[in-house]
Amino acid sequence: MKDNKQIGCVVVAAGRGARAGFEYNKLFYNLNGKTVLSRTLDALKETGLIDEIALVLSKDDLDAYEGIKSKDGECNLVKKIALGGATRQESVYSGLKALMPDTDIVLIHDGARPYVTKEIVNNVIDDTIAFGSGVISTQVIDTIKITNESGFACQTPRRDLLRAVQTPQAFSYQEIMKAHDMALKDNVSATDDAALYERYIGPVKLTEAESAQMNKKLTLKSDFTNDTPSFLFRTGTGYDVHRLVEGRKLILCGEEIPYEKGLLGHSDADVALHALMDAMLGACALGDIGKLFPDNDMSFKDISSMLLLKRANEKILENGFTVTNADITIVCQKPKLSPFIQKMRENIARVLSLPIDRISVKATTTEKLGFEGEGLGISAQAAVTVIQKI
Numbered sequence: 001m002k003d004n005k006q007i008g009c010v011v012v013a014a015g016r017g018a019r020a021g022f023e024y025n026k027l028f029y030n031l032n033g034k035t036v037l038s039r040t041l042d043a044l045k046e047t048g049l050i051d052e053i054a055l056v057l058s059k060d061d062l063d064a065y066e067g068i069k070s071k072d073g074e075c076n077l078v079k080k081i082a083l084g085g086a087t088r089q090e091s092v093y094s095g096l097k098a099l100m101p102d103t104d105i106v107l108i109h110d111g112a113r114p115y116v117t118k119e120i121v122n123n124v125i126d127d128t129i130a131f132g133s134g135v136i137s138t139q140v141i142d143t144i145k146i147t148n149e150s151g152f153a154c155q156t157p158r159r160d161l162l163r164a165v166q167t168p169q170a171f172s173y174q175e176i177m178k179a180h181d182m183a184l185k186d187n188v189s190a191t192d193d194a195a196l197y198e199r200y201i202g203p204v205k206l207t208e209a210e211s212a213q214m215n216k217k218l219t220l221k222s223d224f225t226n227d228t229p230s231f232l233f234r235t236g237t238g239y240d241v242h243r244l245v246e247g248r249k250l251i252l253c254g255e256e257i258p259y260e261k262g263l264l265g266h267s268d269a270d271v272a273l274h275a276l277m278d279a280m281l282g283a284c285a286l287g288d289i290g291k292l293f294p295d296n297d298m299s300f301k302d303i304s305s306m307l308l309l310k311r312a313n314e315k316i317l318e319n320g321f322t323v324t325n326a327d328i329t330i331v332c333q334k335p336k337l338s339p340f341i342q343k344m345r346e347n348i349a350r351v352l353s354l355p356i357d358r359i360s361v362k363a364t365t366t367e368k369l370g371f372e373g374e375g376l377g378i379s380a381q382a383a384v385t386v387i388q389k390i
Helices: 036-046 059-072 088-098 118-131 173-186 193-200 271-283 305-318 338-352
Strands: 007-012 052-057 078-083 105-110 133-139 153-155 163-172 206-208 231-246 250-252 255-257 261-263 321-331 359-364 377-389
Touching (some): 007 036, 036 059, 052 088, 088 193, 118 163, 133 193, 163 193, 255 338, 271 305, 271 338, 271 377, 338 359
Parallel strands (some): 133 206, 321 359
Antiparallel strands (some): 250 255, 321 377
């Protein structure tokens, strides 16, 4: 939510895009009837969340921009044109100074990312209101190696802690201006604005994006062949049952529930997460949890299903899929689960790196019918949607 904040946006469009192989600024490339730059400006305008745009252009492109305004239509949010500098950092600084001084929050966005969505813009604004910054980022799928000067791998950082950063990057306007001012004074350069914020202001809040491809940057010539990325949406369902017995803890969606009985199983018998993992794997045609985590393997004896969920998600990511949402129904007569539902959702959202509003957990009874109603066991059902770039 804007929360009555004045939202400005710096759109950086002063580069040349040499890797795309064009003899002109790649942002003036025609994508099915409209230039990349116009599409980016339109996408930002359509969010309805931005009050003004400072567009940063090379002086060599000013005439070309006037030409596309008459052809594609002018974006009325562009209030100022700022001239780009020798580096991206200089160009951003020029754009920041062009915004209205009463700007509360500023988004800094690459002109070569025309697929930015309202959800992305809204989420980075929300994080900036709450934390002072909001930088869109995605999970890193590949294993990353740190090399020495001889080209040998010497360290492998934990992949679950790594994020690839994109734009928009949103900040308190006054704080990011201060960071740029100090960087200019200290003759410090950085690869992005988040790095300057980290150096001079404090930690940057990373806002999780659903998929790296959804907000892709047009860089190589092959990126310009289609107007929009293509994605395949797939759905999976899962079902699991475990018996209630004495002498076991009751674990559901990673949360320990106070009760006189627990679920019997090889692992911690978290029936809800087992149904969820089966739905995830099924959506990707990657088998089931019995295949991935066999019950005759003692390494999985009494293991936390939260850890298994993390491993199942890693397998999905490695195969090019991304979970977008999950819906779980837990069926039991007792105990009452409503006090624990929010924490269950938070547990799952954290492991899958999804906003909590993409995770649904529900509990229901069977009106004392069947094995669930008689208190003999608990069952769970799950439905999951994943996407795959095609």
